[in-house]
Amino acid sequence: MGESSLSSAAITDNLGTRFIGQRVIYYPKLESTMDVAKRQAQKGAREGTVIIAGEQTAGRGRMKRGWLSPRGSIALSIILYPEMSYLSSLIMVASLGVVHCLEKVVGLKSQIKWPNDVLINGKKVCGILIESELKGNRADYATVGIGINVNIKLSDFPEILPTATSLSHELGRDVSRLDMVRCLLAEIERLYLALPSGDAVYQEWRDNLVTLGKKVQVRSKETTYEGIAESVASDGSLLLRQSDGSLTKIVAGDVTLQN
Numbered sequence: 001m002g003e004s005s006l007s008s009a010a011i012t013d014n015l016g017t018r019f020i021g022q023r024v025i026y027y028p029k030l031e032s033t034m035d036v037a038k039r040q041a042q043k044g045a046r047e048g049t050v051i052i053a054g055e056q057t058a059g060r061g062r063m064k065r066g067w068l069s070p071r072g073s074i075a076l077s078i079i080l081y082p083e084m085s086y087l088s089s090l091i092m093v094a095s096l097g098v099v100h101c102l103e104k105v106v107g108l109k110s111q112i113k114w115p116n117d118v119l120i121n122g123k124k125v126c127g128i129l130i131e132s133e134l135k136g137n138r139a140d141y142a143t144v145g146i147g148i149n150v151n152i153k154l155s156d157f158p159e160i161l162p163t164a165t166s167l168s169h170e171l172g173r174d175v176s177r178l179d180m181v182r183c184l185l186a187e188i189e190r191l192y193l194a195l196p197s198g199d200a201v202y203q204e205w206r207d208n209l210v211t212l213g214k215k216v217q218v219r220s221k222e223t224t225y226e227g228i229a230e231s232v233a234s235d236g237s238l239l240l241r242q243s244d245g246s247l248t249k250i251v252a253g254d255v256t257l258q259n
């Protein structure tokens, strides 16, 4: 599927959602969808507004890293106004949404590396970045950024070749970004709306984590921890059993699997 298929109208047409993707702002080329989403949220854009770019020139990743999003990838940000208590669940909603759509749209099985990298056969195919602004003790807004390597020839990008994969690489053919984006918006809305009904999203996210039970190294701010990734709490934090028997709760960090 070519660039022309990814337009605001094509994404929104008969999408069937209540609010996510009912307003889509498409840019053929943009520095980062996160910046535009933030500005839109600060102006009070309606909930579910999506900023999507055909390609990004200064994509942002977690832990102040960059994110490569050449033509052929998916780069989008969704504006949400969640209740404070649901803020930590957004990583679960977004990563599970991606896992479901990879299976539904292209039949690929994937796993989640804590907190929200999506892997296929151990290689990263999707990164998720959630930024939020608090107002007093409530969430003012959150922007959920999703980057997926869709139709990307990995040999053109030697810097990510050892650790990343793309859908076209896995399947040996190009994939419709439009179908994937429409699935994502519908699935993310379904999971987001399910949050008040209980723990189902947390439990499914936990069950899809490739990290649990593994020996890991976790870099969190200035500290590096090592141990067994024993479990995750319902707020999304990782419970790490260290060699001295202690259990450490890690809210954010970067995991390297050691076995």
Ligand code: BTN
Residues within 6 Å of the ligand: 031, 032, 033, 034, 056, 058, 059, 060, 061, 062, 063, 065, 067, 069, 074, 075, 076, 077, 117, 126, 127, 128, 129, 145, 146, 147, 148
């Ligand atoms: C990571 O794994 O470090 C997170 C990567 C998040 C990338 C997406 S692409 C869409 C949105 N815009 C950005 O600049 N970043 C996020």
